[in-house]
Amino acid sequence: MDSPKLKPANIKGELSAAGLRVGVVQSQFNNFITDRLLAGALDAMERTGAAAEQIEVVRVPGALELPVTAKKLAQTARYDSIICIGCVLRGETSHYDVVVTETARGVQLAQLETGVPLIFCVLTCDTLEQAIDRAGLKAGNKGYEAGLGAVEMGQLMRKIGKIAKVAAPMVGTAIGGSIAEKRDVPRNDAKPVEVRRGVERRARRR
Numbered sequence: 001m002d003s004p005k006l007k008p009a010n011i012k013g014e015l016s017a018a019g020l021r022v023g024v025v026q027s028q029f030n031n032f033i034t035d036r037l038l039a040g041a042l043d044a045m046e047r048t049g050a051a052a053e054q055i056e057v058v059r060v061p062g063a064l065e066l067p068v069t070a071k072k073l074a075q076t077a078r079y080d081s082i083i084c085i086g087c088v089l090r091g092e093t094s095h096y097d098v099v100v101t102e103t104a105r106g107v108q109l110a111q112l113e114t115g116v117p118l119i120f121c122v123l124t125c126d127t128l129e130q131a132i133d134r135a136g137l138k139a140g141n142k143g144y145e146a147g148l149g150a151v152e153m154g155q156l157m158r159k160i161g162k163i164a165k166v167a168a169p170m171v172g173t174a175i176g177g178s179i180a181e182k183r184d185v186p187r188n189d190a191k192p193v194e195v196r197r198g199v200e201r202r203a204r205r206r
Contacts, residue, residue, distance in 0.1 A: 011163070013156030017050035020154045023079040024055065025069045027086035027122075029062040036135035037085045037121055037143030044147025063088050063099055063122055067106025074116035080154030083146050086122035087131055100124045117153035121146035 022045060026038050038057065045055060056079075060069050063086035070082050084107050090096045103122055111118035121142055125131040134142050 011156070011159055013152035013154070013159070015048050015148060015151055016155065017045050017048040017054065017151045019158075020050065020054060020080045020151060021078055022050065022055050022150050022154065023070070023073045023082040024057045025066050025073065025082065025084050026057060026059050027061070027063050027066060028059055030087040030089065030131070033087040033123060033128075033131045033135045034085050036141065037087070037123070037146070040136065040141030040143030040145075041083055041085065041121065041147035041150070043141075044144045045151060048148070048151045050151070062086070063103045064106075066103055066122070067110050070107060070118050071110035071114060074110065074114035074118070079116060080157060081117040081119060081150040083119045083121055083143075083150050085143060085146070087135075088122065088124050089128060089131060090126045096124075115157075117150070117157060119146045119149045119153065 024038065024041060026034050028034070042055065058069055058073065060066060066084045066086055070084050073079060073082055086103065088096060088099050088103070100122075104120065107118050107120050107122075123131050123134055123142060125134070134140070
């Protein structure tokens with residue numbers, strides 16, 4: 001198959017933590033697992049060049065507290081990306097489904113509302129063994145993957161932000177030089193209705 005002639009520009013994040021600020025929100029519930037996930041995330045960011053002063057960790061009681069805390073951090077405009085770390089294990093009741101669904105929905109809404117990437121690193125497992133496997137054993141460390149994701153998305157958002165700043169003056173010039181010139185701009189010498197009425201009353205008195 002022939003290679004396509006069309007070669008669009010590719011915009012992607014780099015795995016370099018240089019200049020980034022990353023927030024981490026860690027659930028303390030099942031901290032036997034979340035501590036391992038946090039360690040994995042920190043390891044990934046350190047390997048990509050992050051220093052301790054570039055990272056801040058906030059700890060919350062449980063998974064349901066992750067979205068509101070992450071949103072509050074995002075609103076400070078201090079962070080390029082934020083990692084949400086938690087672990088929810090299935091129990092005997094439907095409480096598991098409520099926590100999982102609402103946590104995921106809350107994190108997604110928070111990142112859409114703030115524009116800051118929120119990396120979802122919440123394990124949702126049936127058993128403790130499954131969680132252990134995903135926190136550093138058979139299935140690797142999902143925290144490490146989240147750390148890489150935070151760095152990549154942070155750099156990507158910076159690139160997109162620079163593109164937007166460059167494009168904004170060009171858009172303004174295009175609008176000012178074409179559309180605005182063709183538009184019929186009303187004259188400014190017309191007085192408001194209230195002012196004209198006042199002038200007419202004074203003229204009648206005279």
